[in-house]
Amino acid sequence: MTAARGGAVVTGAGRGLGKQTADLLARRGHHVLVTDLDAELAAATAAEIGSQATPMALDVRDADQVQAAADRIVEIAGGLDVWVNNAGVLITGEAWTQDPSAHRLMLEVNALGTIHGTVAAITTMRKAAGGGHVVNIASLAGLTPVPGEAVYAASKHAAIGFSLSTVADLRLAGIDDIDISCICPDGIWTPMLYDKLDDPASALSFSGKLLSPEEVVAAVGKVLDAPREITSLPKWRGAQARVGAASPRVGRALMPLIIKAARRKQRKIKDRIRSETV
Ligand SMILES: NC(=O)c1ccc[n+]([C@@H]2O[C@H](COP(=O)([O-])OP(=O)(O)OC[C@H]3O[C@@H](n4cnc5c(N)ncnc54)[C@H](O)[C@@H]3O)[C@@H](O)[C@H]2O)c1
Structure with missing residues (x-):
């Protein structure tokens, strides 16, 4: 535990990565506003x-x-040091097989939610001396094409493009004490993927190293100590x-092989989890 610091806000903190990120921020000495769409999950966390x-x-x-959450943490903690835009939604499948409401949901939560949070954080941090740090939980899907997760990838590309452009705007405006760091993880073993083990469209989420939430939270801790615009996990x-x-x-030519290997991994994980739960 470090010395008391100002407030922090985490969105989507009722479970998964957000829950562990909120815990990290509390251990670092912040008072944390644990927010989630699901009020009961937020209260439990x-x-x-x-x-x-x-x-x-x-x-x-x-x-x-979102602005009300920024105002609330200032009331409670006297200021806002860290804002983590973590809330996210993944609905897999080719875009043309999905309902337009699924497109809207992913873009509104993953992209617009990140924009709302970043703007509220910057507005609030600028009212006090000392600046602050916005951490945006994006994804490797924000850096590359992801068949099976096209609209999710679009939302994460938007979040990254917005974050990098806003850092540039801050610096051009002479604001040097507010940082924005994007974390771009591979698949993470959280509730977001728990129901995807039978879903071929989400194979690419299992194509690399399935990360633990703890590994991603450690990366969040690292950027809080040393802001970094893009952190990919794992780096390779x-x-x-x-x-x-x-x-x-080239990527498309390799894709059938990559997806085949990913499906094998997905099935292996499913078998392992089944054997652990029987
Ligand atoms: N799990 C993965 O494989 C993975 C990989 C890369 C990036 N990410 C990103 O990490 C972040 C955390 O995801 P997770 O894996 O913990 O997922 P999760 O599904 O376990 O948790 C997401 C949380 O967001 C909340 N949420 C959903 N819609 C919301 C809304 N409109 N407003 C506020 N909260 C809302 C949910 O209630 C839930 O508590 C997301 O941005 C996700 O896109 C996840």
Whole structure:
């Protein structure tokens, strides 16, 4: 535990990566506003963390609710040091097989929610001296084409493009004390993937190293100590993703092999989990 710091906000913190990120921030000495669309999950997470956390129901698609969360943490902690845009939704399948409401949901939560959170954080941090740090949980899907997850990939590309452009805007405006760091993980073993083990469209989420939430939270801790615009996890998968993005034809030619290997991994994980639960 470090010395007391100002407030922090985490979106989508009721479970998965957000829950563990909220816990990390509390251990680093922040008072954490644990927010989630699901009020009960937010309350349970905050109760587990203890006196360093306050729960709040928050739908990141609503800019007014997001600004209200920023105002609330200032009321509680006297300021805002860190804002983590973590809330996310993944619905797999080819875009043309999905309902337009699925497209809208992913873009609104993953892209617009990140924009709302970043803007509320910057507005609030600029009102006080000392600046702050926005951490945007993106994905490797924001760096490369991901068949089976096209709209999700679009939403994460949007989140990264927005973050990098906004850092440039901040610096051009002479604002040097607010940082934005994007974390781009490979598949993470969280509830987001628990129901995807039988889903061929999500194979690429299992094509590399399936990360534990703890590994990703450690990366969040690292960027909090040393802001970094893009952190890919693992690093080699980030390099692979960038090659795929730079040469889409090569990427597409290799895709059937990559998907076949990923499906094998997906089945292996399913078998292992089944054997652990019987
Ligand atoms: N799990 C993965 O494989 C993986 C890989 C790369 C990136 N990510 C990203 O990591 C982040 C965390 O995902 P996770 O794996 O913990 O997923 P998760 O599904 O376990 O948790 C997501 C949380 O977001 C909340 N949420 C959903 N819609 C919301 C909304 N409109 N407003 C506020 N909260 C909302 C959910 O209630 C849930 O608690 C997401 O941005 C996700 O895209 C996940």
